[in-house]
Amino acid sequence: MTTEKGNGPRRSDTYLAAEITAPGRVELKSLPRPSLGADEVLIEVKASAICGSDLHLYHGKHPDAPLPSAVGHEMAGEVVERGAAVTKVQLGDRVVVEPIIPCGTCHYCRLGQYNRCLNVKYGYRTGRSGLAEYYVASEQWVHHLPAELSYAEGALIEPLAVAVHAVRRADVRLGDQVAIFGAGPIGLLTLAVSKAAGAAQVCMVDIRQDRLAVAAALGATEVVDARLEDPVEYIRQASGGIGASHSFEAVGAQGTLVSALKVLRKGGTATLIGIFENPQVGLEAPIFVQREIGLLGSSGYCWDFPTAIGLVRRRAVNLAPLITHRLPLADVDRAFAAAVDREKLAVKVILEP
Numbered sequence: 001m002t003t004e005k006g007n008g009p010r011r012s013d014t015y016l017a018a019e020i021t022a023p024g025r026v027e028l029k030s031l032p033r034p035s036l037g038a039d040e041v042l043i044e045v046k047a048s049a050i051c052g053s054d055l056h057l058y059h060g061k062h063p064d065a066p067l068p069s070a071v072g073h074e075m076a077g078e079v080v081e082r083g084a085a086v087t088k089v090q091l092g093d094r095v096v097v098e099p100i101i102p103c104g105t106c107h108y109c110r111l112g113q114y115n116r117c118l119n120v121k122y123g124y125r126t127g128r129s130g131l132a133e134y135y136v137a138s139e140q141w142v143h144h145l146p147a148e149l150s151y152a153e154g155a156l157i158e159p160l161a162v163a164v165h166a167v168r169r170a171d172v173r174l175g176d177q178v179a180i181f182g183a184g185p186i187g188l189l190t191l192a193v194s195k196a197a198g199a200a201q202v203c204m205v206d207i208r209q210d211r212l213a214v215a216a217a218l219g220a221t222e223v224v225d226a227r228l229e230d231p232v233e234y235i236r237q238a239s240g241g242i243g244a245s246h247s248f249e250a251v252g253a254q255g256t257l258v259s260a261l262k263v264l265r266k267g268g269t270a271t272l273i274g275i276f277e278n279p280q281v282g283l284e285a286p287i288f289v290q291r292e293i294g295l296l297g298s299s300g301y302c303w304d305f306p307t308a309i310g311l312v313r314r315r316a317v318n319l320a321p322l323i324t325h326r327l328p329l330a331d332v333d334r335a336f337a338a339a340v341d342r343e344k345l346a347v348k349v350i351l352e353p
Protein backbone atom coordinates (compact mmCIF):
# COMPACT_ATOMS: atom_id res chain seq x y z
CA MET A 1 0.00 0.00 0.00
CA THR A 2 1.42 3.35 -0.99
CA THR A 3 0.94 6.51 1.01
CA GLU A 4 1.36 10.09 -0.12
CA LYS A 5 3.77 12.13 1.97
CA GLY A 6 4.44 15.82 2.16
CA ASN A 7 7.83 17.03 0.92
CA GLY A 8 8.70 19.00 4.06
CA PRO A 9 11.77 18.03 6.11
CA ARG A 10 12.16 14.26 6.44
CA ARG A 11 10.49 13.22 9.64
CA SER A 12 12.14 10.77 11.98
CA ASP A 13 11.01 7.18 12.43
CA THR A 14 9.74 7.81 15.93
CA TYR A 15 7.47 10.36 17.56
CA LEU A 16 6.57 11.45 21.08
CA ALA A 17 3.22 10.69 22.70
CA ALA A 18 1.99 11.19 26.27
CA GLU A 19 1.22 8.17 28.42
CA ILE A 20 -0.19 7.96 31.95
CA THR A 21 2.24 5.47 33.46
CA ALA A 22 0.99 5.49 37.08
CA PRO A 23 -1.49 7.57 39.11
CA GLY A 24 -0.29 11.20 38.99
CA ARG A 25 2.46 10.42 36.50
CA VAL A 26 2.47 11.38 32.83
CA GLU A 27 5.46 10.78 30.53
CA LEU A 28 6.35 11.31 26.89
CA LYS A 29 7.13 8.00 25.24
CA SER A 30 8.91 7.53 21.96
CA LEU A 31 6.78 5.39 19.63
CA PRO A 32 7.54 3.95 16.21
CA ARG A 33 6.07 5.98 13.41
CA PRO A 34 2.72 4.40 12.47
CA SER A 35 2.03 3.01 9.03
CA LEU A 36 -1.28 4.16 7.58
CA GLY A 37 -4.27 2.14 6.43
CA ALA A 38 -5.68 3.06 3.00
CA ASP A 39 -8.38 5.32 4.50
CA GLU A 40 -6.18 6.89 7.18
CA VAL A 41 -4.33 10.18 7.48
CA LEU A 42 -1.34 11.14 9.60
CA ILE A 43 -1.89 14.43 11.39
CA GLU A 44 0.89 16.56 12.80
CA VAL A 45 -0.76 17.79 16.01
CA LYS A 46 -0.53 21.59 16.32
CA ALA A 47 -2.67 21.96 19.45
CA SER A 48 -4.29 19.55 21.90
CA ALA A 49 -6.28 20.10 25.08
CA ILE A 50 -6.53 18.27 28.39
CA CYS A 51 -10.07 17.01 29.12
CA GLY A 52 -11.76 16.17 32.43
CA SER A 53 -11.75 12.49 31.44
CA ASP A 54 -7.97 12.73 30.92
CA LEU A 55 -7.76 13.83 34.58
CA HIS A 56 -9.74 10.74 35.68
CA LEU A 57 -7.11 8.71 33.82
CA TYR A 58 -4.30 10.76 35.37
CA HIS A 59 -5.66 9.93 38.84
CA GLY A 60 -5.87 6.25 37.84
CA LYS A 61 -9.66 6.35 38.31
CA HIS A 62 -10.92 5.81 34.78
CA PRO A 63 -13.24 2.78 34.92
CA ASP A 64 -12.49 1.57 31.35
CA ALA A 65 -8.80 2.37 31.01
CA PRO A 66 -6.28 0.57 33.23
CA LEU A 67 -2.78 2.09 33.49
CA PRO A 68 -0.47 2.50 31.71
CA SER A 69 -2.67 4.20 29.13
CA ALA A 70 -2.50 6.55 26.17
CA VAL A 71 -4.20 9.86 26.92
CA GLY A 72 -5.85 12.79 25.13
CA HIS A 73 -8.52 13.08 22.45
CA GLU A 74 -9.02 16.82 21.80
CA MET A 75 -6.72 17.97 19.00
CA ALA A 76 -6.23 19.86 15.78
CA GLY A 77 -3.38 19.71 13.29
CA GLU A 78 -2.15 19.46 9.74
CA VAL A 79 -2.44 16.48 7.40
CA VAL A 80 1.13 15.39 6.55
CA GLU A 81 0.58 11.94 5.06
CA ARG A 82 -2.42 10.14 3.64
CA GLY A 83 -3.37 6.60 2.71
CA ALA A 84 -3.90 5.61 -0.92
CA ALA A 85 -7.72 5.69 -0.77
CA VAL A 86 -8.09 9.05 1.00
CA THR A 87 -10.06 11.62 -1.01
CA LYS A 88 -11.60 14.01 1.53
CA VAL A 89 -8.44 15.82 2.62
CA GLN A 90 -5.21 16.93 0.98
CA LEU A 91 -1.69 17.19 2.35
CA GLY A 92 -1.35 20.47 4.22
CA ASP A 93 -5.05 20.69 5.16
CA ARG A 94 -5.87 22.00 8.63
CA VAL A 95 -8.16 19.56 10.42
CA VAL A 96 -9.80 18.56 13.69
CA VAL A 97 -10.45 14.96 14.62
CA GLU A 98 -13.66 13.46 15.94
CA PRO A 99 -11.99 10.90 18.23
CA ILE A 100 -14.79 8.34 18.31
CA ILE A 101 -14.39 4.93 16.65
CA PRO A 102 -17.86 3.36 16.24
CA CYS A 103 -18.23 -0.14 14.80
CA GLY A 104 -20.38 0.94 11.84
CA THR A 105 -22.47 -2.23 11.85
CA CYS A 106 -24.51 -2.41 15.09
CA HIS A 107 -28.20 -1.43 15.36
CA TYR A 108 -27.44 2.18 16.31
CA CYS A 109 -24.62 2.68 13.81
CA ARG A 110 -26.94 1.55 11.03
CA LEU A 111 -29.40 4.24 12.15
CA GLY A 112 -26.60 6.84 12.09
CA GLN A 113 -26.76 7.16 15.89
CA TYR A 114 -23.07 6.45 16.24
CA ASN A 115 -22.66 7.93 19.74
CA ARG A 116 -24.90 5.05 20.90
CA CYS A 117 -22.71 2.40 19.21
CA LEU A 118 -22.71 -0.88 21.11
CA ASN A 119 -19.00 -1.46 20.36
CA VAL A 120 -17.67 2.08 20.48
CA LYS A 121 -13.94 2.72 20.98
CA TYR A 122 -11.85 5.81 21.47
CA GLY A 123 -8.34 6.37 20.18
CA TYR A 124 -6.76 6.65 23.61
CA ARG A 125 -8.20 3.25 24.56
CA THR A 126 -6.52 1.70 21.52
CA GLY A 127 -3.09 3.19 22.30
CA ARG A 128 -3.42 6.45 20.33
CA SER A 129 -2.66 9.52 22.42
CA GLY A 130 -4.07 12.85 21.34
CA LEU A 131 -1.41 14.58 23.43
CA ALA A 132 1.30 13.68 20.95
CA GLU A 133 3.33 14.92 18.02
CA TYR A 134 1.27 12.86 15.55
CA TYR A 135 -2.13 11.23 15.44
CA VAL A 136 -3.57 8.71 13.00
CA ALA A 137 -7.26 9.00 12.10
CA SER A 138 -9.58 7.53 9.54
CA GLU A 139 -10.52 10.23 7.01
CA GLN A 140 -14.23 9.86 7.78
CA TRP A 141 -13.63 11.26 11.30
CA VAL A 142 -11.57 14.23 10.15
CA HIS A 143 -13.19 17.66 9.68
CA HIS A 144 -11.70 20.68 7.94
CA LEU A 145 -10.68 23.49 10.28
CA PRO A 146 -11.59 26.83 8.65
CA ALA A 147 -8.81 29.40 8.30
CA GLU A 148 -10.63 31.74 10.71
CA LEU A 149 -10.05 29.30 13.59
CA SER A 150 -6.71 28.91 15.36
CA TYR A 151 -5.40 25.43 16.09
CA ALA A 152 -6.02 26.04 19.82
CA GLU A 153 -9.67 26.78 19.02
CA GLY A 154 -9.68 23.67 16.86
CA ALA A 155 -8.59 21.58 19.85
CA LEU A 156 -11.71 22.77 21.71
CA ILE A 157 -14.18 21.72 19.00
CA GLU A 158 -14.52 18.27 20.61
CA PRO A 159 -15.79 19.52 24.01
CA LEU A 160 -17.86 22.16 22.18
CA ALA A 161 -19.52 19.35 20.21
CA VAL A 162 -20.44 17.71 23.56
CA ALA A 163 -22.22 20.95 24.53
CA VAL A 164 -23.89 21.27 21.10
CA HIS A 165 -25.24 17.74 21.48
CA ALA A 166 -26.58 18.46 24.99
CA VAL A 167 -28.31 21.69 23.93
CA ARG A 168 -29.87 19.91 20.95
CA ARG A 169 -31.05 17.05 23.16
CA ALA A 170 -32.56 19.55 25.59
CA ASP A 171 -34.18 21.45 22.69
CA VAL A 172 -33.30 24.94 23.97
CA ARG A 173 -35.08 27.58 21.86
CA LEU A 174 -35.42 31.31 21.36
CA GLY A 175 -36.46 33.06 24.57
CA ASP A 176 -35.88 30.09 26.91
CA GLN A 177 -34.62 30.49 30.46
CA VAL A 178 -31.70 28.17 31.19
CA ALA A 179 -29.95 27.26 34.43
CA ILE A 180 -26.59 25.46 34.38
CA PHE A 181 -25.09 23.76 37.43
CA GLY A 182 -21.32 23.41 37.13
CA ALA A 183 -18.97 25.86 35.39
CA GLY A 184 -16.38 23.31 34.27
CA PRO A 185 -15.44 23.35 30.58
CA ILE A 186 -18.57 21.45 29.47
CA GLY A 187 -20.92 23.57 31.62
CA LEU A 188 -19.30 26.75 30.28
CA LEU A 189 -19.57 25.59 26.68
CA THR A 190 -23.21 24.60 27.28
CA LEU A 191 -23.78 28.16 28.45
CA ALA A 192 -22.20 29.56 25.27
CA VAL A 193 -24.22 27.23 23.01
CA SER A 194 -27.49 27.96 24.88
CA LYS A 195 -26.92 31.66 24.25
CA ALA A 196 -26.20 30.95 20.57
CA ALA A 197 -29.43 28.89 20.42
CA GLY A 198 -31.37 31.97 21.48
CA ALA A 199 -31.90 31.49 25.22
CA ALA A 200 -32.98 34.81 26.74
CA GLN A 201 -31.55 34.03 30.16
CA VAL A 202 -28.68 31.73 31.08
CA CYS A 203 -27.81 31.49 34.75
CA MET A 204 -24.56 29.77 35.78
CA VAL A 205 -24.18 28.20 39.24
CA ASP A 206 -20.81 27.17 40.69
CA ILE A 207 -18.74 27.51 43.86
CA ARG A 208 -15.60 28.90 42.19
CA GLN A 209 -15.38 32.62 41.59
CA ASP A 210 -12.78 32.22 38.82
CA ARG A 211 -15.11 29.92 36.88
CA LEU A 212 -18.07 32.26 37.41
CA ALA A 213 -15.95 35.09 35.98
CA VAL A 214 -15.38 33.01 32.83
CA ALA A 215 -19.15 32.35 32.68
CA ALA A 216 -19.76 36.10 32.79
CA ALA A 217 -17.21 36.61 29.98
CA LEU A 218 -19.10 34.01 27.90
CA GLY A 219 -22.36 35.91 28.28
CA ALA A 220 -24.11 34.42 31.34
CA THR A 221 -27.00 36.73 32.23
CA GLU A 222 -26.62 35.79 35.92
CA VAL A 223 -23.95 34.01 37.93
CA VAL A 224 -24.65 32.48 41.35
CA ASP A 225 -22.06 31.43 43.91
CA ALA A 226 -23.84 28.52 45.60
CA ARG A 227 -21.73 29.03 48.73
CA LEU A 228 -23.29 32.47 49.20
CA GLU A 229 -26.90 32.02 48.14
CA ASP A 230 -29.48 29.39 47.35
CA PRO A 231 -29.33 28.99 43.56
CA VAL A 232 -32.83 27.50 43.28
CA GLU A 233 -34.43 30.46 45.05
CA TYR A 234 -32.29 32.94 43.11
CA ILE A 235 -33.18 31.48 39.70
CA ARG A 236 -36.85 31.17 40.57
CA GLN A 237 -36.91 34.89 41.36
CA ALA A 238 -34.82 35.81 38.31
CA SER A 239 -37.35 33.97 36.09
CA GLY A 240 -40.38 35.83 37.36
CA GLY A 241 -41.20 33.29 40.08
CA ILE A 242 -41.79 30.27 37.83
CA GLY A 243 -38.36 28.68 37.41
CA ALA A 244 -36.13 27.73 34.47
CA SER A 245 -37.49 26.13 31.31
CA HIS A 246 -34.30 24.08 30.95
CA SER A 247 -31.54 23.07 33.34
CA PHE A 248 -28.24 21.26 32.84
CA GLU A 249 -26.37 19.24 35.46
CA ALA A 250 -22.66 19.42 34.59
CA VAL A 251 -21.10 18.41 37.92
CA GLY A 252 -22.04 14.78 38.51
CA ALA A 253 -23.32 15.01 42.10
CA GLN A 254 -26.56 14.32 43.95
CA GLY A 255 -26.95 17.88 45.29
CA THR A 256 -26.67 19.57 41.91
CA LEU A 257 -28.96 17.01 40.26
CA VAL A 258 -31.65 17.68 42.90
CA SER A 259 -31.20 21.44 42.41
CA ALA A 260 -31.38 21.09 38.60
CA LEU A 261 -34.79 19.41 39.03
CA LYS A 262 -36.07 21.79 41.72
CA VAL A 263 -35.23 24.86 39.68
CA LEU A 264 -37.49 23.79 36.79
CA ARG A 265 -40.85 25.33 36.06
CA LYS A 266 -43.73 22.94 35.39
CA GLY A 267 -43.13 21.14 32.11
CA GLY A 268 -39.38 21.94 32.18
CA THR A 269 -36.53 19.60 31.27
CA ALA A 270 -33.28 18.83 33.09
CA THR A 271 -30.40 17.39 31.06
CA LEU A 272 -27.65 15.39 32.67
CA ILE A 273 -24.12 15.72 31.29
CA GLY A 274 -22.03 15.38 34.48
CA ILE A 275 -20.07 12.18 35.13
CA PHE A 276 -21.14 10.65 38.47
CA GLU A 277 -18.27 9.06 40.42
CA ASN A 278 -20.87 7.96 42.96
CA PRO A 279 -23.63 6.49 40.79
CA GLN A 280 -26.41 6.15 43.39
CA VAL A 281 -28.59 9.20 43.93
CA GLY A 282 -31.90 9.69 45.76
CA LEU A 283 -34.69 11.66 44.07
CA GLU A 284 -38.23 12.64 45.07
CA ALA A 285 -40.08 10.58 42.46
CA PRO A 286 -43.50 12.31 42.71
CA ILE A 287 -42.17 15.65 41.41
CA PHE A 288 -41.85 14.21 37.90
CA VAL A 289 -45.60 13.58 37.79
CA GLN A 290 -46.81 16.54 39.84
CA ARG A 291 -44.77 19.04 37.86
CA GLU A 292 -44.58 17.20 34.54
CA ILE A 293 -40.84 17.65 34.39
CA GLY A 294 -38.42 15.59 32.38
CA LEU A 295 -34.92 14.29 33.03
CA LEU A 296 -32.71 13.12 30.19
CA GLY A 297 -29.08 12.29 29.58
CA SER A 298 -26.73 13.44 26.85
CA SER A 299 -23.70 11.42 25.79
CA GLY A 300 -20.92 12.61 23.50
CA TYR A 301 -21.81 13.88 20.05
CA CYS A 302 -23.44 12.64 16.89
CA TRP A 303 -23.16 14.79 13.72
CA ASP A 304 -22.40 17.80 15.98
CA PHE A 305 -18.84 18.68 14.86
CA PRO A 306 -19.86 20.71 11.78
CA THR A 307 -22.29 22.75 13.92
CA ALA A 308 -19.61 23.33 16.57
CA ILE A 309 -17.10 24.49 13.93
CA GLY A 310 -19.74 26.79 12.37
CA LEU A 311 -20.57 28.40 15.72
CA VAL A 312 -16.94 29.42 16.27
CA ARG A 313 -16.39 30.39 12.65
CA ARG A 314 -19.18 32.96 12.72
CA ARG A 315 -18.21 33.95 16.28
CA ALA A 316 -21.52 32.90 17.80
CA VAL A 317 -19.33 31.17 20.39
CA ASN A 318 -16.12 32.72 21.69
CA LEU A 319 -13.66 30.10 22.96
CA ALA A 320 -10.93 32.52 24.03
CA PRO A 321 -12.04 32.95 27.69
CA LEU A 322 -11.70 29.17 28.23
CA ILE A 323 -8.04 28.99 27.19
CA THR A 324 -6.22 29.74 30.44
CA HIS A 325 -2.93 27.89 29.89
CA ARG A 326 -0.71 27.15 26.89
CA LEU A 327 2.37 24.95 27.30
CA PRO A 328 4.69 23.04 24.99
CA LEU A 329 4.06 19.30 24.68
CA ALA A 330 7.50 18.76 26.26
CA ASP A 331 6.00 20.16 29.50
CA VAL A 332 3.06 17.75 29.57
CA ASP A 333 3.76 16.93 33.24
CA ARG A 334 3.52 20.62 34.18
CA ALA A 335 0.38 20.89 32.07
CA PHE A 336 -1.37 18.14 34.03
CA ALA A 337 -0.15 19.62 37.32
CA ALA A 338 -1.71 22.96 36.30
CA ALA A 339 -4.95 21.28 35.22
CA VAL A 340 -5.46 19.59 38.61
CA ASP A 341 -4.23 22.43 40.84
CA ARG A 342 -7.19 24.66 41.79
CA GLU A 343 -4.78 27.48 42.70
CA LYS A 344 -3.76 27.67 39.03
CA LEU A 345 -7.37 28.56 38.05
CA ALA A 346 -7.21 26.47 34.89
CA VAL A 347 -10.21 25.97 32.62
CA LYS A 348 -8.58 24.58 29.48
CA VAL A 349 -4.89 23.72 29.24
CA ILE A 350 -3.59 23.66 25.65
CA LEU A 351 -0.44 21.82 24.57
CA GLU A 352 1.44 22.97 21.49
CA PRO A 353 4.57 21.70 19.69
Ligand SMILES: [Zn+2]
Binds near residue numbers: 053073074159
Ligand atom coordinates in the same frame (compact mmCIF):
# COMPACT_ATOMS: atom_id res chain seq x y z
ZN1 LIG B 1 -13.03 15.64 25.99
Ligand SMILES: [Zn+2]
Binds near residue numbers: 105108116117
Ligand atom coordinates in the same frame (compact mmCIF):
# COMPACT_ATOMS: atom_id res chain seq x y z
ZN1 LIG C 1 -21.87 0.44 16.31
